[in-house]
Amino acid sequence: MDAPFFEIRNARVWRGETLALDDFSLSICAGESLAILGPNGAGKSTFLKLLTGEVRAESGRGSECRLFGEELWSLEELRHRIGVVMPEEVARFDPEELAGDAVLSSLRGAYGRTKWMRFSPADRVAAMDAMERMGVANLAKREFGSLSSGERRRFLIARALVHQPEVLVLDEPSTALDFAASLQLSGLLQQLLEDGRALVLVTHHPGEIPPAMNRVVLLDHGKVAADGPKKKILTNERMKELYQVGLKVRWSGGWCEVRPG
Template sequence: MHEPFLEIRNATVWRGDTPALKNFSLTLRHGESVAILGPNGAGKSTLLKVLTGEVRPEANPDTICRLFGEDLWSLEELRHRIGVVMPEDVARFHPEELAYDVVLSSLRGAFGRTRDMRFSRAEKAAADQAIARLGITALAQRDFGTLSSGERRRFLIARALVHDPSVLVLDEPSTALDFAASLSLVSALRELAVAGHTLVLVTHHPGEIPPEIDRAILLERGTVLADGPKRKVLSPRTLGGLFGLPLAVSWSGGWCTVKPA
């Protein structure tokens, strides 16, 4: 069995006066991609902040929270081990920033503004490789603001991959994308999974979970409602109870389709 990169046991994380995660336990391992689903307020965003080291659970003798086997960590170190793609990151870059510089700036922990920075040949080669993996080399010298939503999202994924992280976290990656762009993005994610990347996909939509991801985790009100093989977890009864709707679930080629019953 692969080593865990996230171990949480009996953790409580507060958001103001409200526990966003309550007595929460979860283990994520290298080599096993997962999809995390749940309605708004289920705790998905808080879990991501724990995973990326932004927040820590409440101190408690019974609580365990380890990232890559460590109880203490630095954000700088995690930046090299976890690649993160958030929909809101698109707005962090000036429209006239070169798409290539969007990727390069990750090497300095910055968002753009690379014109006064210096990069080694090895760093530029890493950016070139990440861009090539997403099939967007021909767009690298375009202004970021002239790209389509799907193209910009691909550059954000390349930006997350430039450090060659062992884990890639994607929060609602298809948000604001049209149908064609969503299909193209999912195709890119499938290629990354096949290439051996460990993906953590956070989504509202069971239908965008690619066949290469077999484990699904459902969150409800700060707890794990279900965790296991997606064909078992994404059942009409469990999904219907989670979202409060009568649902019908069908499967084809590893893809899940959910419709009103």
């Protein structure tokens, strides 16, 4: 097993005056993929900000938190090592910006137009490669605002991949997508996993977890409620306890389907 790229033990994390994560311990190894699952208010957003270095755990009390083996880190370095895709990023782009420029601008840590930015031939090749992986290279000259929600989400993933990050983090990736786009996205995530890409999927929908992703961590009220292989974690009893409603879990082809029951 590879060394952890993210490791936190016995930690508390505050968001303002709210204790968002309490006595929190979790380790993710380099190259490992997993899903973080939980209802609203479970601590998923705080975990995500902790993982990407935007918030820090409370010091002392025997706690520790390391990213890539370091207790102190540079956000600029992390942006190259961890690619992050969040639904709210869509609103940060000018609708008239070219979709391909949205990918290129990631290389400068920006969301604005690339008119005054300089890019090397290698930069442009990296951006095109990322768009081709997401199947949107043919849309690079389209205005970002003219794309469908599913196409925009693919460009956001290409934007996150352009740095060749060690891990790709996806926060609620199917938000605002219609049924067809959600299915297409699920297939893309499955392909990324099969290609060896390390993913951390943050979601409250068990049905988003690709078959190739086996580890699931359940968060509840700022704590790790369960951690292990998905078929042992995603059970009728655990889902009922987590969401406080009767649910029935069914498996098909490695996909998990949860219905009222």
